[in-house]
Amino acid sequence: MPVCVPPLAVAPGPGVGVLAAAIVAGTISGFALACQPGVNGTLGKILSHKLHASLTSFTVGLACSIVACLLIARSLPKPSDYADAPWWTFTGGAIGAFLVTASLIFAPRVGAGAWLGIMIVAQLGGAVLLDHWGLAGYEVRPATWVRLLGVTLMIGGVVMVLRG
Secondary structure, three states, X not given: OOOOOOOOOOOOOOOHHHHHHHHHHHHHHHHHHXXXXXXXXXXXXXXXXXXXXXXXXXXXXXXXXXXXHHHHXXXXXXXXXXXXXXXXXXXXXXXXXXXXHHHHHHHHHHOHHHHXXXXXXXXXXXXXXXXXXXXXXXXXXXXXXXXHHHHHHHHHHHHHHHHX
């Protein structure tokens, strides 16, 4: 008599096409994020102050964002567009400025693997907590033991990178 194995339950989510595109975009973004501290750190060594590299990075980013808005959205945001936005939605730029500045200062000192490993573990741990409590605009997704084990394994991986 054949044994029937029930299919694994799959949580509802994006379709395969969206997931495939997210994997490609995430892979490119992850590699770019690995490059960014080194690029900005090198610029910080060339300019008279490390903060000038951060300012340059965000100036170039602003220019790229303006061009993307004009080419893709065919408009720029209007002041009235922001009327209903909660105050915390404006902190993204400050978070980015801190991230870029901290990265350009510390990544050259501790190395790309160590810096990005620390950041990735903090991102994953933070993401599990944000999901668990539904903060920062995310839907609630409980911090199950499997998710927490994943974060713990990532911590082990970072320790191996740091000691290797």
